[in-house]
Amino acid sequence: MDHSCLRIVRFDNLSHRFHRRVLILRRFSRLLWNRILACTPGKSRRYLLLPPAAPSPIPSRPLQPPPTISAADGAPFICEASVYRRDDSYRKSDSDLVSLKISLLGDSQIGKSSFLAKYVGNEKEVEKAQEKGIILMDKTLSVGGARISYSIWELQGDEQTRDQIAMACKDSVAILFMFDLTSRCTLNSVISWYQQARKWNQTAIPVMVGTKFDEFIQLPIDLQWTIASQARAYAKALNATIFFSSASYNINVNKIFKFVTAKLFDLPWTVERNLNIGEPIIDF
Structure with missing residues (x-):
């Protein structure tokens, strides 16, 4: 070459x-x-170049039973940060989700909305829905490999919403009977709320929740003991587990829903009873 x-x-x-x-x-x-x-x-x-997809019709299908989760599947409860307004005209459907309903009952002005906002992590959405009488929010969890969507119904609790108890309680898997730890009259109302709820739902897991624990511990110790003793007696009469909670300091808020999930799916429950006055009581 x-x-x-x-x-x-x-x-x-x-x-x-x-x-x-x-x-x-x-x-x-x-x-x-x-x-x-x-x-x-x-x-x-580059996504703007894609044409918008037309919404596909939601096929009608029979309701599927919830998945079986054994105690061996006691994986952490992982929130997937899915929050929806249930009063919207269109609700997203997901065939992979198991939807379970939980109801919150109790007198007005006891902190139910703050409790709900703390759990779903969306205070603004709860505030927008407060004027409608019933607040409906969703939160999706991943538990033991299954995806569970909790549909949480909060009845505001004033006289105008008493006639909505049936709608709030039907088909619920758990009912949280809530009261203000600093107001004994709201504790006395728990029995009435329980009796009305049981007219429409005989099988839901009952849970008593005392709110505003951060204010409760400012009361005299003898008054704390009296209120705690009465609350525990009511819980025993209702065959309910009781939690003292605080939305402001996120005390026992997530733990209550973990307890409900463990009861529903027979998962291991490791939290111990706490009966010490001055501490957030858990009794079951």
Whole structure:
């Protein structure tokens, strides 16, 4: 091969290497640009090129029973941060979810809405729905490999909403009977709420929840003992587990729903009773 041919081959090789490097550089630049777009708030430009998908009709299908979760599946309760307004005209359907209803009952102004807002993690949405009489919120959990959507119904508790007890309690798997630890009249009302709820639901797990524990511990110790003793006596009469809680300091809020989940799916429950005055009581 003469020198001219060698020069041509070398030139072709150099040209090929140059184009390959340019191609690699272009691909790297495109990948880097896409990642920058993905991290930018708002919609990515390349997604804007896709036409909006038309909503598909929701097929009617028979209700599926909840999944069986054994004690061996006692995995952590993981929140997937899914919160929906249940009063919307259209609700997203997910065939992979098992929807379970939980009701919150008790007098008005005892902290039910703050308790619910603390659990679902969306105070603004709860505030928007307060004027409707019943607040309905969803929260999705991953438990032992299953996805569970808790539909939580809070009845505001004033006289105008008493006629909605049937709607709030029907089909619930658990009912939380709530009272203000600093107000004995709201504790006395628990019996009435229980009697009315049992007219419409005989099988829901009963749980008594005392709210505002952070204010309760400011009371004289003898008054704390009196209220705690009465609350425990009521819980025993109702065959209910009782929790003292505080939404402001997130005391026992998540633990209550973990307890309900453990009871529903026969998961191990490791929390011990706490009967010490001055501490958030748990009795079952």
